[in-house]
Every structure is written in structure tokens, then in C-alpha cells.
Amino acid sequence: LDVCATCHEHATCQQREGKKICICNYGFVGNGRTQCVDKNECQFGATVVCGNHTSCHNTPGGFYCICLEGYRATNNNKTFIPNDGTFCTDIDECEVSGLCRHGGRCVNTRGSFECYCMDGYLPRNGPEPFHPTTDATSCTEIDCGTPPEVPDGYIIGNYTSRLGSQVRYACREGFFSVPEDTVSSCTALGTWESPKLHCQEILTKINDVSVFNDTCVRWQINSGRINPKISYVISIKGQRLDPMESVHEETVNLTTDSRTPEVCLSLYPGTNYTVNISTAPPRRSVPAVIGFQTVEDDLLEDDGRFNISIFNETCLKLNRHSRKVGSEHTYQFTVLGQRWYLANFSHATSFNFTTREQVPVVCLDLYPTTDYTVNVTLLRSPKWHSVQITIATPPAVKQTISNISGFNETCLRWRSIKTADMEEMYLFHIWGQRWYQKEFAQEMTFNISSSSRDPEVCLDLRPGTNYNVSLRALSSELPVVISLTTQITEPPLPEVEFFTVHGGPLPRLRLRKAKEKNGPISSYQVLVLPLALQSTFSCDSEGASSFFSNASDADGYVAAELLAKDVPDDAMEIPIGDRLYYGEYYNAPLKRGSDYCIILRITSEWNKVRRHSCAVWAQVKDSSLTLLQMAGVGLGSLAVVIILAFLSFSAV
Numbered sequence: 001l002d003v004c005a006t007c008h009e010h011a012t013c014q015q016r017e018g019k020k021i022c023i024c025n026y027g028f029v030g031n032g033r034t035q036c037v038d039k040n041e042c043q044f045g046a047t048v049v050c051g052n053h054t055s056c057h058n059t060p061g062g063f064y065c066i067c068l069e070g071y072r073a074t075n076n077n078k079t080f081i082p083n084d085g086t087f088c089t090d091i092d093e094c095e096v097s098g099l100c101r102h103g104g105r106c107v108n109t110r111g112s113f114e115c116y117c118m119d120g121y122l123p124r125n126g127p128e129p130f131h132p133t134t135d136a137t138s139c140t141e142i143d144c145g146t147p148p149e150v151p152d153g154y155i156i157g158n159y160t161s162r163l164g165s166q167v168r169y170a171c172r173e174g175f176f177s178v179p180e181d182t183v184s185s186c187t188a189l190g191t192w193e194s195p196k197l198h199c200q201e202i203l204t205k206i207n208d209v210s211v212f213n214d215t216c217v218r219w220q221i222n223s224g225r226i227n228p229k230i231s232y233v234i235s236i237k238g239q240r241l242d243p244m245e246s247v248h249e250e251t252v253n254l255t256t257d258s259r260t261p262e263v264c265l266s267l268y269p270g271t272n273y274t275v276n277i278s279t280a281p282p283r284r285s286v287p288a289v290i291g292f293q294t295v296e297d298d299l300l301e302d303d304g305r306f307n308i309s310i311f312n313e314t315c316l317k318l319n320r321h322s323r324k325v326g327s328e329h330t331y332q333f334t335v336l337g338q339r340w341y342l343a344n345f346s347h348a349t350s351f352n353f354t355t356r357e358q359v360p361v362v363c364l365d366l367y368p369t370t371d372y373t374v375n376v377t378l379l380r381s382p383k384w385h386s387v388q389i390t391i392a393t394p395p396a397v398k399q400t401i402s403n404i405s406g407f408n409e410t411c412l413r414w415r416s417i418k419t420a421d422m423e424e425m426y427l428f429h430i431w432g433q434r435w436y437q438k439e440f441a442q443e444m445t446f447n448i449s450s451s452s453r454d455p456e457v458c459l460d461l462r463p464g465t466n467y468n469v470s471l472r473a474l475s476s477e478l479p480v481v482i483s484l485t486t487q488i489t490e491p492p493l494p495e496v497e498f499f500t501v502h503g504g505p506l507p508r509l510r511l512r513k514a515k516e517k518n519g520p521i522s523s524y525q526v527l528v529l530p531l532a533l534q535s536t537f538s539c540d541s542e543g544a545s546s547f548f549s550n551a552s553d554a555d556g557y558v559a560a561e562l563l564a565k566d567v568p569d570d571a572m573e574i575p576i577g578d579r580l581y582y583g584e585y586y587n588a589p590l591k592r593g594s595d596y597c598i599i600l601r602i603t604s605e606w607n608k609v610r611r612h613s614c615a616v617w618a619q620v621k622d623s624s625l626t627l628l629q630m631a632g633v634g635l636g637s638l639a640v641v642i643i644l645a646f647l648s649f650s651a652v
Contacts, residue, residue, distance in 0.1 A: 008034065008035065009036070010038075010061065011024050025061055027039055038060050038061060040058045041056070042056035051065070052088065053068045053071040053110075054088050064079040064080070066078065066079055070090065070091055070112045071088040071111055073087070074089055074548050089584060090110050092113075093108060094113055099132065103117055103121035104139045112131075115128075115129055115132060116129055117139040120164075121140060122140055122190055125137055142162060142186065142190050143162065144162075144191055144192050147159065147167045150169050151199060152171060153171050153199045154170060162186060166183050167183070167184050168182070168183050169183075169195050170197075171197065171199035172199065173283060174201060174202055176199070176202055182195050201284065202284075204279050206219050207220050209277065210290075214267075216264040216265070217234070217264075217275055220259065229255050230261075230279060231255045231280035232254045233251065234251065234265070236248070236250045236274075238272065239272050248271060250265075250266075253280070253312070264307075264309055266317060269296055270296035271293065272293045273294065274289065277289075277290075305385055306318050306320045306387065307319050310391060313391075313394060314364045315362070315364070316374070316376070318360050318361075318362070318376065328356050329356075330378075330379045331355075331376055331377065331378055332352050332377040333349075333350060333362070334374070334375040335348065335349045335375075337370040337372040337373075337393075339425075340371065341474060342424075347367055366393050367475065368394065368395050369476075371391075372390065373389075398476070399480070400417045400424075401415070401471060401472075401476075403415040409461075409484070409487065410484070411457065412458075412484075413454060413455065413456040414455060414471070424449065425473070426447060426474070427446075427471070428469065429470040430442070431468045432467045433465070434465050436520035437520075442462060442465065442467075444460075463486050463489040463518045463519055464489070464604075466484075467484040469482050487607060488520070488609055488611055489518040490613050491514055491516075491603070491604040492514045492517055494602055494617075495514070496509075496616075497509075498616065501618065501619070501620045502621050506590070506620055509526075509573065509574050509575075509617055510571050511524060511573070511600070519604040520604060520605070521603075522603045523564060524601070525544075525558055526558070526559045526587075526598065526599075526600060527601060528556055528559045528576070529556035529596065529597045530594070531597045533554075533597065534599075537556075537599065544557060545557060545558065547588040548586060557588070559577075559582070559586075560574060560583070561585050577589035594620075595619075595622065597616060597618075597620075598617040598618040598619075600617045601613070
């Protein structure tokens with residue numbers, strides 16, 4: 001009998017112990033002659049046969065595995081057999097830029113991904129998280145629109161309507177509120193906060209009007225609240241007893257912050273006057289009226305005497321005592337100005353002024369925020385008469401700084417709108433914040449002096465920080481504000497307990513969370529390198545790959561990667577070679593008899609800049625590490641940190 005001729009179609013004839021027998025082929029079971037039935041390898045379950053995240057497909061005499069949606073085989077083929085070490089790893093869909101569309105932020109999940117809106121954006125047409133292919137949700141930039149209005153109030157300066165923008169309100173002149181100003185912010189809901197400013201009208205009452213020194217008027221005010229300065233309108237109407245004399249009518253303006261204002265008027269002697277005092281619009285007041293008669297004099301001859309009154313801050317009114325008119329007189333002005341806060345500042349000028357007017361007016365060209373001494377001399381014979389007064393000019397109401405810009409990341413330059421070679425003092429107020437470190441706040445206030453038309457200053461700013469810098473010339477009331485962003489620098493060096501292991505098991509390595517001093521910490525990586533590469537390893541190297549994708553054992557690999565948010569505040573332990581995945585990296589066991597260097601790398605990434613710091617964590621010589629041998633041993637060296645000399649790197 002030809003035994004081989006009777007073999008089943010899925011069997012093979014073989015010679016065993018001198019006899020020919022039929023044996024079912026691999027993947028089939030039976031007696032080899034009448035029956036060879038396909039063995040279904042998939043009956044034990046896809047996870048057992050093919051591994052996690054797979055589906056198992058039986059074939060006659062065999063089987064193959066396919067990764068589930070959202071995963072890919074490490075051999076980069078659609079099908080695989082797991083006996084070659086191939087397994088399914090998660091596909092990071094977020095590597096595709098723009099996957100979540102404009103304003104979207106992609107978050108990878110096992111087997112899929114989710115989309116969220118970035119800071120400054122809100123979901124529209126649906127909730128978060130969302131999937132761009134199945135959901136109608138999209139992200140739109142937050143725009144709060146026009147800020148709400150405050151009755152009898154106004155918005156100070158410029159503003160934007162983006163998330164976090166602020167507008168500052170204040171009451172119009174003639175109104176007040178407690179607090180005096182308030183801020184409304186653009187919220188994450190796309191709406192402005194309701195301003196808390198309630199402006200109430202200030203009604204000024206003028207009381208107790210009296211006359212002193214014959215031509216001077218004093219009064220008291222009583223109002224619920226006093227603004228820094230109040231402007232008054234003083235209407236003067238005078239009539240002499242002699243009907244042939246003309247009527248004296250004049251309006252005088254006075255601005256002061258005194259509760260008992262007073263003003264000396266240029267009045268004619270021997271005249272009946274009616275003086276009406278009221279506040280200038282928009283402030284309202286109950287006006288006050290007083291009538292009086294000035295004293296007669298006999299100064300028909302000019303004795304050269306005169307007095308000076310100040311109005312509109314820099315204008316002088318020269319009032320001669322004599323009533324004799326028509327003669328021409330020359331006045332000599334000597335002006336000297338100094339600033340208490342600038343030792344080298346001096347503004348001096350002199351000139352002559354000739355007039356026939358009885359009450360001439362001269363307006364001086366003075367610098368703001370300056371203390372002036374003005375000496376006026378009437379040049380006449382036989383005797384000269386002089387009067388000296390002081391004028392303190394207020395800060396300018398116009399901007400004296402232009403073309404402000406930043407350079408070298410932390411330096412500023414600007415153009416000073418002023419007289420050449422005139423020294424100026426500049427006040428700085430700096431606020432620094434970090435979105436990734438809510439408790440961080442830096443505030444600085446200082447001043448500098450410069451006579452340059454194009455001053456420059458370099459600031460002591462912290463890395464990885466958003467700053468607002470307010471700059472104001474002391475001679476002006478108007479500041480300018482500029483925003484600066486400093487780039488991150490290398491993260492703090494990893495704090496590690498260094499181990500040296502000779503032929504023994506490697507203890508668990510303790511990972512401590514680094515402080516975000518120089519920028520936000522993004523991730524922690526554990527790198528396994530051949531010991532021979534330690535001296536040539538560059539911390540900035542981006543070439544380290546996973547264990548399975550590594551072409552050669554001599555290149556080293558990334559054993560673990562942990563996001564900063566996944567590292568506890570105290571510490572966590574990482575056993576080398578536990579065969580688990582940390583992120584997308586497989587923590588493979590170390591090979592026996594090999595020498596390794598274990599490196600901890602901290603990565604900081606922000607604003608398209610990446611920086612690293614590294615430290616050698618352990619040296620393993622003649623490794624005998626297996627998963628079952630992982631147990632604590634004595635430290636090779638306690639608290640010794642080996643820092644690589646080439647830690648610093650910036651990759652944009």
C-alpha cells in the first residue's frame with residue numbers, strides 16, 4: 001500500500017522510524033489521511049494571539065493580525081504576524097497640523113484624538129471636545145465687541161476686544177464715583193464684565209464771599225467731593241460815580257484746588273463793582289455775587305510801581321498803580337527755571353517788552369513740571385522798580401514720547417519730543433506675568449535721566465514672561481505702554497540621585513518635578529545609551545528614537561517620556577526595563593553583559609522655542625538587570641549630580 005498516496009491534501013508524507021506516515025501541515029489538525037482540519041488560532045482571542053488593539057483573522061493553515069483604527073503596526077505594514085516582535089502602537093493624529101482647524105488644539109488619545117479650542121477661542125455650533133470629521137463644532141476667536149457705556153463716564157485710552165483685554169473707565173469732569181475708576185475685562189465667555197462705575201454729579205456751592213486788600217476776593221466752597229482742580233469764571237462789572245467815566249467789564253478765569261480760593265483783581269480805584277463767581281462748565285454750581293466799592297487814590301502821577309498776577313498757568317498780567325495812561329514803558333523779563341528732580345536742568349531766558357497798555361499781558365514759553373523764578377523790572381528814570389514772582393508749571397498734557405520700540409528682547413528705545421540737550425527724567429512701571437504659572441508676578445518701578453533725543457535702556461526681565469512696560473516722562477502726564485515677551489531659557493538642571501551599578505540590578509530611579517523658573521516644562525525623557533556614547537552625547541539631540549524603531553543597539557533609545565502635567569508635585573519612581581509604555585516609548589529591559597548610561601532630559605517649549613537640560617542618572621556596567629531582579633540596592637553615590645557640559649540648546 002502506498003501510504004503517501006493516501007495522505008490528505010493538507011498533509012505531508014514523512015519517514016518516521018522506518019515507516020512512512022501522513023502528518024497534517026502546520027496550522028491543521030487531524031489523522032493526516034482522512035482528516036486535516038484548519039486550526040483556528042484566533043479562537044483564543046485577538047489580544048492573546050495578536051496583542052493589544054488588534055483584530056485576528058484566521059486563514060487556512062494560518063492567521064494574520066490587523067491593527068484597530070487609530071493604531072498602526074510597528075513594521076509599517078497593514079498585516080503582521082506577532083512572532084517577529086511587531087505590535088500595534090497608537091497613531092498620533094495630532095502630528096498633522098491644522099487637524100482641528102483654525103483656533104483648535106489637538107489632543108491625542110489612545111486610538112483616536114480630540115479637539116479643544118485654544119486659549120482666546122470659544123467653541124461654536126457644538127461643545128468640547130469635538131471631532132472635526134463628525135462634529136460641526138469649530139473654534140472662533142473671542143471678540144467681546146464694544147465695551148459697555150457708563151452714564152457720564154468715558155473710557156481712558158485705547159483698548160482691544162480680545163480675551164483678557166481691559167478697559168478703564170473714569171467719570172467726566174463734574175462727576176465723581178467711588179472708586180474713582182474701574183476696570184472691565186473681556187472674559188472667556190466673549191462678554192465684557194459689567195463696569196462698577198456709577199458717576200454722580202458734583203454740585204459746587206460757593207459761600208462766604210468776602211473782599212480783602214480792597215481789590216481781592218476770597219470765598220469758600222462746599223461740595224460732596226473735590227476734584228484735584230476746579231475752574232472758576234469771575235465776571236467783573238464796574239461803574240464809576242462820574243457818569244462820564246466808562247464802564248469797566250472783564251472776565252477772569254481761575255483754576256485751583258483750594259477749598260478757600262482767592263484772587264486779586266485789576267480794578268480801578270473809586271469804582272463800584274459787581275463780581276459774579278461761578279464754576280466753569282461742565283461743572284455746575286450755585287453762583288455767588290458780591291458788590292463793593294474800591295478806594296479812591298490820588299496816583300495821577302506815575303511812580304513806576306506795579307504788581308503782577310498769574311493766569312492760565314504761564315501768563316502774567318502787569319497792573320500799574322498809576323491811572324495815568326498813554327505813556328510808553330519798557331519791562332525787562334529775566335526767567336530762570338529748575339527741576340527739583342534733575343540737578344543739571346536749567347532753563348534761562350531774558351527779553352524786553354515795550355507797551356503803552358495800562359494792564360499789559362505777557363505769556364511765557366515755559367517747560368512743564370518746572371519751578372520758575374521770574375523777575376520783571378520796569379525800566380524808567382530816575383528809579384527802576386522790580387517785582388519777582390515764582391511759577392510752578394504743571395506736567396504737560398501732550399505726549400512727549402514717540403516711536404517706542406523693543407530690541408535685543410529686553411531693551412527699549414524711543415524718541416523724546418523735547419528741546420535738544422535738555423535733560424529729562426523717565427519713570428518706568430513694569431508688570432510681568434506668566435500664563436503657565438499663575439502665582440508668578442513681577443513688578444518693578446524705577447526712573448532714569450537722559451538728555452538724549454533717542455534714549456535707550458535695557459531691562460532686567462525674567463525669561464519666558466509676558467511684560468507690560470509703562471513709560472512716562474516726568475514732565476508729562478501721559479504715559480506710553482509697550483508689551484514685551486521674553487523667550488525661555490534652559491530649564492533647571494534635573495535633580496537626580498546618581499547611581500553606579502556594577503554587575504547588579506538597577507534600583508528604581510526617583511524623578512523629581514522641576515520648577516518652572518525659566519519657562520514652562522513640557523516633558524521629561526529617560527534615555528538609555530551605550531556607556532561609550534556618554535562623552536559624545538549632546539543634550540539637544542533630537543535623533544533618539546524608540547526601542548523598536550531603533551536601527552542599532554549602539555545608537556541608544558528613549559525608554560520613557562512623561563508630560564509635565566503627569567508628574568506629581570513630590571516625586572515618582574521609574575523602574576528601568578519594566579516592559580511598559582511611557583507615552584509612546586517602550587521601556588525595554590537592559591541586555592545582560594552590556595554597559596549603559598541612563599540620562600534624564602527635561603524639555604521646555606514655548607512660543608516656538610525649545611530648550612533642554614540633561615543630567616546623567618545612572619551608569620550600569622556588565623548589566624544583569626531583569627524584570628524579576630528589580631529590587632532596591634545601596635546607592636553608588638548619594639545625591640551626586642553629574643551635569644553634562646553641553647546641556648543648553650535652543651531649537652526654533
